[in-house]
Amino acid sequence: MAKRINRAVVETTEPLALTEEQALSIVNDLRGTCGNLDMEIQDRLGNGVGTEDLDTKSLNLIDEHIFNCEVCGWWCDNDEMSEDHGVCEECFEPEDKEEDEDSYEDRMNDENYYRDEPEDF
Ligand SMILES: [Zn+2]
Numbered sequence: 248m249a250k251r252i253n254r255a256v257v258e259t260t261e262p263l264a265l266t267e268e269q270a271l272s273i274v275n276d277l278r279g280t281c282g283n284l285d286m287e288i289q290d291r292l293g294n295g296v297g298t299e300d301l302d303t304k305s306l307n308l309i310d311e312h313i314f315n316c317e318v319c320g321w322w323c324d325n326d327e328m329s330e331d332h333g334v335c336e337e338c339f340e341p342e343d344k345e346e347d348e349d350s351y352e353d354r355m356n357d358e359n360y361y362r363d364e365p366e367d368f
Contacts, residue, residue, distance in 0.1 A: 262302035263292055270308035277322040278313050 265273070265288075273287045285297040298306065313322045318338035329339030 263296060263300050263305070264302050265291065265305035265308060267308060270305060271312075274309055274312040278324060279322065281319070281321045284309070284315070 269291050316335040317333045323335040329336045
């Protein structure tokens with residue numbers, strides 16, 4: 248049944264399919280790397296074959312396991328996806344910068360307070 252991949256050599260406009268086995272081996276090769284999905288597909292289905300030639304089912308088999316982080320470009324396990332869909336936990340930065348500015352102001356006020364103290368001696 249794996250011999251069906253030979254169809255890739257014949258020119259066709261039909262979408263190509265990965266076997267589940269092939270999809271999983273691509274997942275294993277890409278996970279934790281910044282590898283190229285098109286290259287992995289080409290290795291298995293033949294020269295010139297890329298993501299756009301695959302059917303949705305094959306792409307879903309890969310999507311079920313890993314995703315390509317938009318920020319760092321690494322393939323991460325779906326478990327590592329942050330609240331921001333498509334960005335890994337390591338790259339995800341919650342917007343809490345304003346809080347930092349507030350605490351800086353508080354610290355300045357504190358410093359002024361302490362600076363007055365020695366004059367009382
Ligand atoms: Zn990332």
